[in-house]
Amino acid sequence: MAVAQIKGFLAGVSVLLVVLSGGNARIHRLTLKNETRFAVDLNNFGFYANGTLDVNLSALWIKETVVNYTLYPVGFSLSRSRVNGVLSYTAEETDTCPLIMQKSTNNEHDEPLILFLIDVTNLSVNVKTRGTQDNILIANVKEEASKVQRKARDDAASNNGNEKSKETEIKGEEKKPEDETEKKNIPAMEVKKEKGKEYLLDNDSKLTLALGKGNGFYNFSFRMVFGLKAQGLYSLKFHYCQNRMPGFKLPYSFTAEVTEKNPEGYLSAAEIPLSRLYICMAGVFFTAAMIWVYTLMKHRYSVFKIHWLMAALAFTKSTSLVFHSINYHFINTEGHPIEGWAVMYYITHLLKGALLFITLALIGTGWAFVKYILSDKEKKIFMIVIPLQVLANVAYIIIESTEEGSSEYYLWKEILFLVDLICCGAILFPVVWSIRHLQEASSTDGKAAMNLEKLKLFRHYYVMIVCYIYFTRIIAILLKITMPFQWQWCYEFLVEVSTLIFFVLTGYKFRPASNNPYLQLPMDEDDVEMDEVVTESGALEGISKVKKTSNGRERQKEPTL
Template sequence: MTIAAVITLFFSFLLLLFPPSTAEIKTLTITSDNRPVILLEKFGFTRTGHVSISVSRVSVAGPTSSEAEPSQLGFFLLSKESLLQVLVEIQQNPTFCVLHSRHTLHLCTFRVLSPPPSSSFNHTYPITTPNEYSLFFTNCNPDTAVSMSLRIELFNLNPTLTYLSSAHTHLPSLFFLFSVAYFSFFAFSLSLTKHLLIPSLLLANAINLLSAAALKHRLNLAGTPRASDHILFFLSRFARVVLLFAVVVLVGTRWTFLHPINRKGKTVLFFLIIPLQILAHVAFAVIDKTGPYIQNWVTWNQVFFLLDFISCCAVVVLFASAMLLLRRITSKAQKSEPAMNLDRFSLIRRFYLLVFGYMFFTQFVMLALKELIAYDYQWVSNLIEETVTLMFCFVVLYVFRLLEKDEYSVIGDVEEEEAAENTVKK
């Protein structure tokens, strides 16, 4: 096996950090693909797990296609724990075919294909060792490309047939309970603030979690979600993320729709963060709709995470400049109602630190946590993330109400005075 295969295997397991696809029944077509290793799907199996593989219209093309050995093309399962042993085997013998490794769970090779022209087979394989596995197709024949139609079903029998990975079986109930919590919080927030932005964020969170619960429930029963569930989940997720950034920027730069707008905050939100999030969700839609088998799937994941990370960095830079401004105007603010102003400035600084901490947690800590948690307890990471987000929304509403009481009058006036002074100087 070539160096390209080693690199592909390594980066395929980096995909465990990326958002999983949302169908455990896959119907796909591979056309003239010369990759030595193709990651098809990831799934957590119990002791009653099964893999069903149906292949048809298989063809192998290339200069050496007539000499292609069928036993060198096939499907196997590989656990995360076995990856290192497989990489060592390949390093010791560069021509080694991973299909022959004792560390992989061998399924089948193209020797089981029916004769041309049909060139097909259909078989189900029981999985008796519970673990999270990645399903791969490998082609150890150099300089050849494979074309085929493929249908994959991954499921457990516990005792009824379930298409959800063992790590995700609790997610429908979990998402539904959090959606109820957000709907209740939304109703409560309407009586606390006259602005609708934060209640809108809570409502978007509630709808997004409800749609996620419906999507996972449908996936568990049928193996593929309905198109309507997918569309609602995508739109509500986009609204949830954009509104979260909007609320953070609004509160952090101390401007509302009833207050003269902070120009820097408005520019960053409407001309940087929202366009970045639109592009990020286009990448998310591609990731969610396809799967790891497409050639540019890793690139699309990288684009998604990069755009999301840049959005967070934009907020951090905006808040850093705002903190410098607060430091400059603190001395001026102390001249009128010093105690009130210093308390308000201290509150805003704590809010900045809270936002920094939340972004660091969701961007980095959660990725590390998902890697450390055992595969069948991955739902715990969702529980932690949603709990932290719910608490963050509570704190944002609390801070917003404190600053809203006087319509940001003191801070707003000071900033406007400095802006006016800068304008005069120019």
């Protein structure tokens, strides 16, 4: 498949996929029907002080077979990570249900944990806390619900009396229907105002919220305002503990609307600097691309097609970062991305990923530098890597447009990780084949010095690719989970800087210059005079220098010591 056809194919597929896909948001709405998982990870978010979490659970349906809510509770857990990225109380590998409060020997040093236990029998939600708390819970507490209702009825009665008195005082004036509607709505407005009462949570708070019921479905809502001591990375999960028992797969359904917000916007603490980071890195990549184009124009007689492909990769990377920055900006301000900007970002992201692996594979095969024809094995690599890259970008787009609590989210996340590793491993094969070919050529033909120079260059390139893959896929992730929650954006910074360094080193190694050993390809063997190959190393003692004369005969010289 020609390179132009590949580009056209990728562009068409990217447009189709991105137009059909949605965008992610920080205002979440998740609907699950006939779900059987015992735990649903709704979201992870880093809250600063005065950050807010709004949860509205509606259309909750569970089977009435769950009767013992002490042994098999149903509800939410809101837990803060104990060691940065490692969540402490909601680990799925534990045998006990996370909703069952464990006794603590020292509550003062425990991480904040808040449980919302749903009891459909008593139409209540029991709130239990543990650990250092200075959060404020805003919700409708069950004990005060009757008082609110009584107050609403009293207000309604008094308002009706006022209406009658007004009718007797104001004569000859017709009462408008809008006024009646407005007066009838007064009690409902007052009830809503009374509904949001604030409760300061401490180490061992216990509250009972009202659980609404209508048409066989349950609902309740709450708002959490995080204090200075409790700020951190939180995980919100829904648990159906009876499904943890072997053989139990009881279905349930619900709709959850979750809105998370920090004082600066809708982005998590680790994501707030990303918009500025991406726009700055876009400028750096654009500058590097312009310098590369200037180098190509300066050495135009040594330029190959792959040099321009490398320039296209740098410009595409810069453009992708610009749209990525814009996408995060609108998510921070609006709570969701703007569709047009999200589409542009997904298109450039797909093109950038495809161009990256195509360029690395072409450089590894020596295409355009050393040869203009790819072998059958090298063509198979492209036939494998390119579709896998399309699949990887499809998985990325689906992950970005899918709520974290859906089952498809984790499936596509695993697919993305696996496909990305396969692609990274596949592009190493052309480099290994080129190294093996150069090793064989250096011992068979008379151009040993030139082949060894190119062999050395390929080995450096191989080490660069391996280091880049290991750093961006493994080391950077390990650094991320060891950083404080507000500094986890440094993971993206390290990835972008390592990508920039990799691009710069690759461009320097294969730059179009007369002194580049990769481009020193002789046109005629009779015009070549070989350089000295051997050194003064003791391991090479006795090896002779070989020079080729104009008639092609070899001339032996004295052994080099």
